[in-house]
Amino acid sequence: MAKHEWHAEALRGKGYRLTPQRVMVLAALGKREGHMSVEELYEQVRRQYAYIDLATVYRSLQLLTKLHLVAEIRAGTTSRYELVHPEQRHHHMVCEECSAAFDLPPHYLDDLKARLVQEVGFEPHMEHFSLSGLCSKCRHAQGGDVS
Amino acid sequence: MAKHEWHAEALRGKGYRLTPQRVMVLAALGKREGHMSVEELYEQVRRQYAYIDLATVYRSLQLLTKLHLVAEIRAGTTSRYELVHPEQRHHHMVCEECSAAFDLPPHYLDDLKARLVQEVGFEPHMEHFSLSGLCSKCRHAQGGDVS
DNA sequence: TTAGTTGCAAACGCTTTGCACCCAG
DNA sequence: CTGGGTGCAAAGCGTTTGCAACTAA
16 A cells, blocks of 8 residues: 555544545655655645645645644744654754755654653653754765854 | 843944844843743834834844844744843743743753764754743643643 | 535735835944 | 935735635545
8 A cells, every 4th residue: 555545544534535635635745755845745736636726735734734644844934744654753854054854763852852841841742843953964065164 | 231231232343233223122122031022022112112113123133133142932933032141041942832931951952962963963053942842830730631 | 415625816924125214323 | 424224015925714616425
């Protein structure tokens, strides 16, 4: 079963309609390794179905995010989205220079989260978490200057 | 010398004009412990000078942020601002429930940053960093359900 | 059949910009 | 005096919403 079909089934299982638009959104997300901006997603889906509306893409992403079938990653001002694969939780690092995205193994933040809950009493919500900075490639290219 | 005067001097020292509007923005920021939204700042300044324009507030914050005299804290979609005190670096935790803001001692993130640079080669930029989640008060009020 | 979903267009909230006037240096 | 800064109004941009038509179940 293709990558996105699991998600489509989950959608129906929860009582929502499986419309062509939603399938296309899921398929587009499934075609990419990393996360996509709404605009990228929109362009991608439009190649299959020219009449889809941006609002529909937004509404689909909203629904899918609510159901935890896709994850919303806030990078700077705008959001990016990717399929959720429950067995491979991770967070993100986005390079400010080249926009490349990297996965951040969960244990880094789990440690931080545990310490914060214990020592400060604050429970951070890290589902939509991402760090921005410089990837190793761009770091070396720039000679390591820190802003 | 009052809290914000140091910042005003720094502004002039770098060759920018010290206008009443900028002084008022700095003063408003200095009056508060935590960070303020642009709107709060605007309302505050308007009490002294009814004709200030929102655009001026935005432009002042942009300049001050560029000069590292104020820090921009991204909380969810919008930004909040506070005076920078170089000797007391810290990051932020913002409660999603009650919007209260807490300071996060730098060592928590310094650890994380060091590990990331060493182990993954990624250098996160944490100047404008904040965590959102639930503060201890709201956590207990809600009975600890995690979304 | 019929409630959930879509396309369309308009509105929204926050932020930025163009421009003529103004004032800090 | 003069160029940087301001007020004003309008535009920009990503996102959301109201509504009539449509369609998955």
